[in-house]
Amino acid sequence: MSSSKARFMCQSCGTVFSKWVGQCDVCKEWNSVIEEMPGSPELVDAKVMSENFFTTLSANTEQFVATRHKTSLSEFNRVLGGGLVDGSVILLGGAPGIGKSTLLLQTVADIETLNDFVYISAEESVGQVLIRAQRLSIVNPRLKIASSANLTQILNALKDIKPNSIVIIDSIQTVFSDAIQSPPGSISQVRYCTLELVNFAKSHNVIIIIVGHVTKDGTIAGPKTLEHMVDCVLSFEGDRTCDYRILRGDKNRYGAIDEIGVFSMTGDGLKEVANPSAAFLSDRTSKVSGVAVFSGIEGTRPILSEIQALVSKTGLQIPRRATIGFDVNRLSMIVAVLSKRCRLQFSDKDVYINVAGGLRINEPSADLAVASAIISSTFNTPLPANSVFFGEIGLSGEVRQSYLAFSRLKESEKLGYNHAYASISDIPIEIDMNVTRIKYVRDLLAVIKTTS
Ligand code: TYD
Numbered sequence: 430m431s432s433s434k435a436r437f438m439c440q441s442c443g444t445v446f447s448k449w450v451g452q453c454d455v456c457k458e459w460n461s462v463i464e465e466m467p468g469s470p471e472l473v474d475a476k477v478m479s480e481n482f483f484t485t486l487s488a489n490t491e492q493f494v495a496t497r498h499k500t501s502l503s504e505f506n507r508v509l510g511g512g513l514v515d516g517s518v519i520l521l522g523g524a525p526g527i528g529k530s531t532l533l534l535q536t537v538a539d540i541e542t543l544n545d546f547v548y549i550s551a552e553e554s555v556g557q558v559l560i561r562a563q564r565l566s567i568v569n570p571r572l573k574i575a576s577s578a579n580l581t582q583i584l585n586a587l588k589d590i591k592p593n594s595i596v597i598i599d600s601i602q603t604v605f606s607d608a609i610q611s612p613p614g615s616i617s618q619v620r621y622c623t624l625e626l627v628n629f630a631k632s633h634n635v636i637i638i639i640v641g642h643v644t645k646d647g648t649i650a651g652p653k654t655l656e657h658m659v660d661c662v663l664s665f666e667g668d669r670t671c672d673y674r675i676l677r678g679d680k681n682r683y684g685a686i687d688e689i690g691v692f693s694m695t696g697d698g699l700k701e702v703a704n705p706s707a708a709f710l711s712d713r714t715s716k717v718s719g720v721a722v723f724s725g726i727e728g729t730r731p732i733l734s735e736i737q738a739l740v741s742k743t744g745l746q747i748p749r750r751a752t753i754g755f756d757v758n759r760l761s762m763i764v765a766v767l768s769k770r771c772r773l774q775f776s777d778k779d780v781y782i783n784v785a786g787g788l789r790i791n792e793p794s795a796d797l798a799v800a801s802a803i804i805s806s807t808f809n810t811p812l813p814a815n816s817v818f819f820g821e822i823g824l825s826g827e828v829r830q831s832y833l834a835f836s837r838l839k840e841s842e843k844l845g846y847n848h849a850y851a852s853i854s855d856i857p858i859e860i861d862m863n864v865t866r867i868k869y870v871r872d873l874l875a876v877i878k879t880t881s
């Protein structure tokens with residue numbers, strides 16, 4: 430069978446076709462099917478030393494236990510679960526210009542426990558990387574910088590690398606291997622190059638961080654299988670127009686996911702934000718309607734954020750429901766519950782939700798804050814000052830208790846809030862705050878009435 434037979438593959442979902450088509454049948458994407466030439470897979474050496482193949486728990490396992498290398502950015506360590514693990518491969522995704530290259534250049538340069546530091550840019554010239562390094566005031570004579578997009582050339586240059594080193598590949602979409610005849614960035618290339626890099630990391634015990642571009646829907650460009658091949662998948666998010674950047678763990682074989690690291694982009698690089706709650710609330714203006722403060726949990730720590738709602742008369746036949754930083758389907762559900770259980774009329778109104786500071790909230794406990802902001806905007810009445818809201822709203826209008834309620838209250842108290850609206854049955858005595866129990870969503874109407 431000829432191995433050089435061309436095939437056509439959808440660059441969006443990976444479906445293979447025998448002939449070219451304009452639209453992929455599976456994912457319905459237009460112009461995503463391109464011709465790819467499968468490369469001949471290299472024969473794997475199947476000879477295995479039988480006595481070394483298995484390890485038992487009684488054997489000396491210490492040599493297998495990887496150490497963690499801490500970077501000077503503790504927010505980065507937090508997302509990694511304590512630091513970089515030897516021999517691990519990390520995929521860092523993010524929109525263009527968000528600061529991926531900056532973050533990696535800054536972090537690799539300051540780890541002291543590693544042997545070699547290699548930064549390979551497949552997008553920029555050495556000069557461009559050096560300008561950035563100067564701007565970031567990086568002084569690490571051990572940092573080696575190279576510009577290359579050819580995988581064979583890169584792996585050759587790295588063959589004598591010491592164990593316990595770090596290699597950055599920026600980015601995987603521009604790297605290519607001669608073994609595959611498709612263009613750089615195609616699914617076959619990205620998958621093949623990633624697999625080669627993973628094998629290299631494991632066999633040489635080096636850490637490899639791969640930068641990946643994201644598509645317009647926020648997933649890393651290339652097949653989903655890429656995420657299965659690597660040990661950690663991190664995403665770097667934020668609004669380019671505001672200074673805050675959030676690093677999120679989407680997959681981590683060596684730590685918890687859902688931890689976030691918060692940074693701010695300054696004139697000389699990324700700085701970690703020690704108190705994210707204060708940062709996301711810094712521009713808060715009281716006495717404005719449609720604004721509620723949500724006491725949420727990101728990973729293991731509480732973070733306060735501001736939820737803004739705007740309810741306005743629609744000019745369209747079907748009113749708009751639009752969100753930034755919050756799930757739009759969840760908003761539709763909250764609006765439906767409010768109209769049914771609180772007898773509010775939204776069929777002729779647009780509802781917009783925005784989470785300030787570029788934060789993205791996935792927690793159902795944000796429901797109560799979203800509902801409060803919507804009611805506040807509807808009646809054009811500000812919510813009580815110095816108050817926080819949290820609780821998950823069910824379809825019947827009941828508000829459920831949130832987990833880690835104590836941490837949420839503690840963080841709110843620390844930041845000067847003195848009133849919480851939540852579904853809490855027993856209020857911890859250590860908390861010096863007023864807590865109003867919201868058992869049903871209609872109880873929120875009373876909160877607004879007492880303010881006005
Ligand atoms: P970059 O790391 O090149 O982004 P990515 O690799 O994700 O495409 O960062 C680009 C942006 O960061 C650019 O708009 C300028 C800004 N920036 C700063 O504000 N301060 C700095 O010190 C640096 C290096 C970049």
Ligand code: MG
Nearest residue numbers: 529530531599
């Ligand atoms: Mg870059």
